[in-house]
Amino acid sequence: MKMNTTTKKLALRNGNQMTAEGAIKAGCKFFAGYPITPASGIYKGLIDLLPLNNGIAISSPDEISALAYCVGASMRGVKAMTATSGPGWALMIETVQYAMITETPVVICVVQRLGPCTGGATQGAQGDILITEFASSGGYTIPVLYPTNSKECYELTVEAFNWAEKYRTPVVLLTDKEVGMTTESLDYNKLNAPPNANRHVITDHDADYENWKMYGFDSPDMIAKFAPVGGKVKVTATGSAHNAKGYLKKNDPETLATLKHLEDKIQAHRDEMVLVKEDHEKDADTLVISFGITARTMKDAVKKARAQGIKVSSLTIYSMFPIPKKAILKAAKGCKNVIIAEENINGQYRMLLEPLLKDFNIIGINKLGSMITPDEITERIVTL
Amino acid sequence: MNTPELCTYMTQGAVMPFCKGCGHSNILKKMNDALGKLNLNPNDVCLVTDIGCIGLADALFDKVHTVHTTHGRSTGFATGIAVADKVLASSKLKTIVLIGDGGSMIGLLHIVNAALMNVDVTVIVANNFLFGMTGGQTSSLTPEHFNTVTSPFGSMNPSLDICQIADASKAGFIARKTATDKDLTDVISEAIAFKGFSIVEVLELCTEHGTKRNDLKGNMLLKMAEEEGHKIGVIKNSPVRPEFSKKYETDVNSHKGEIKPLKYINPKFIHNLKKPNGIIFSGSAGERVQSTAAMFAEAALMSGLEVTQKNDNPVTQGSGFSLSEVIISPEEINYTGVASADYVIVVSENGLKEIKSQDVFNRLNDRSIFIVDDSLVIENKGLNIISLPLRKYCGGDKAAVGAVDYVIRKFEPFPHEAFKLLLEKRFGEYGKIFKEEYYKL
Structure with missing residues (x-):
């Protein structure tokens, strides 16, 4: 038998394993985990990998502790991550807001499963889009990235850490049971992650030290330099509404401005946070939009529709939030119809896109309990 | 006590924001004195x-690091800070939690786990028997009959x-004091x-809500x-117990080798597949269904194919059905479900029941x-x-292996040699894995 002589670095890896490996590449040094299907693979992955990479992974007694440990570790100055699914995310919601208001970088991987409540632990779903994004009192934007396969789990985990570090914010890496737990062939030589970004740390010999404030800003796009607990610059962190120095204040214009800045800083950088993949076809009447596992179905569906002579474009969205509005409008330009396919009952992302796409004929493809199939999307495309 | 000489950690001239006679002022002064007694560098102290x-x-x-947290979670954040400091950073930090009786109740698990881990965290529970800030409500530390x-x-x-x-959680240092104890500084510094x-629980009076409703004086605590x-x-x-980072060093870090x-796989074999193939494996949990599918997937990968493997099982992993959907393809695979199965392998009654419920007969x-x-019996x-x-020929535990x-x-x-290689690695000589009759099939 003839032997193949290519030098590939192949392995069978699932999304959870590659999320763990992506975290290592990103420079993650701390992980705290609580088991939950379908996210436990990330926990196990980092329990094995972090000690080998000068980091530490620990077990926590619940999801609230898991995220609190991570936020504490990040405050000490190290990159930290946890992973969970819907029921665990529900428990983390207070703590993720703490990371938000204290401007502490942290990454949370939410591997979606069937809800509500305990729902179906071993069944996939894309039903946590709204609860992930709108997890804060006040509705502040949590940046959310959503890969479609194990390779992208690696790459987008690095991006999630980069965003967390650059913008001093919690970032959610949203995946789903199918992306997280489905094993697939992967060529390590093809991994293409961005270079690591690190938070800017204030030191007492910096030129701007005298004017530095814990949560200070001169302009909407400014991200205050970070001070680690245990460093020479005193940390004053609080989850309560605070002024720029970090002191609790009530009915104070500076405090309200500091709160508003939490949203402003994300909005000011939103154009840097656009990750989409457009498959444009000239003169297409229809654009299909999807993300996560359903984006893979969409690719096959578009191929099938084109084989039938239908002109159709597609858009895979990786940066779910802030919503990449310009990229979506650009992709939809010239089309009459926009199909949005997602594995939930109510069309969660579609709801959010409706005001943006008010001039288009919007069609939702939704499903509960199993993956949307290529035929289910193709049929809609060809009957429009 | 709030003198410039001793006041190295507290803001000079700070006005205590507490009601007259409240024990909190005393606790904070004693804690400040305890820090002074230990002569800690303020940068090496974090109050949570x-x-x-x-x-x-x-x-x-205003000198030490301060982290004001969410309700009850202070010990959780402190645990993260302390672990990161001891294992990954300077290892100098002293992390001190200040929590009330209400907070210690809602955050009890954080305290229990910090004690079990034996992280270098000191928890000071200011126990005035009620929720003071919200108007004097009952907590889990309110004594029986307390109004x-x-x-x-x-x-x-x-x-x-x-x-x-804390004792049941194997904490090494446990004290219960009152806010007016003369040796409170010493105990906190210890x-x-x-x-x-x-952990140091400090009993004290809430002069706004506690003493007004109860016949209570400080000396009655x-x-x-x-x-x-x-x-x-x-x-x-x-x-006696080693602090967390020491234990981590001996129990985990020293084993990391x-x-x-x-191990990466380099394709050694050449496949002859022109189109994607979908294979559904269905059987019972514990009978190597998913692991056989994984072996099949690996052999396909060794033959230069693209592969996906999507598993399904009930929430209890060791019982009921076990199912895998594998796609092998010469091209990139998008949709990971088997929409149209080329092979359906069914090796047990559980497996047959499951392919019916997963509509496999309409996916052919x-x-x-x-x-x-x-x-x-398939009708x-x-x-x-x-x-x-x-x-019969392969045994229940290897029926799936035999079928594949x-x-x-x-x-x-793809070449059988690829699969045979993996089989032999796992089960030994190929000719002896199954009963003799199998090989004549």
């Missing part, structure tokens, strides 16, 4: 404060002995100096504790081949069914 009146303390300490705004006829429950909880988890059966003083001072690195094409154990007519005595081996031998989606 909880929600409630005692949580206002962070604004009074609060939500227990106007006296609290129904006995109070939780948090020191006993707790902070302790290498590992320490000890008697109250006694009546509840709670011990007083330094209850435990035993540095034993973790096996991932005109080439679909069923490989089933001969004990199973659908017109299907291409190959019925084999798999369980058969598919590869007979239909060669």
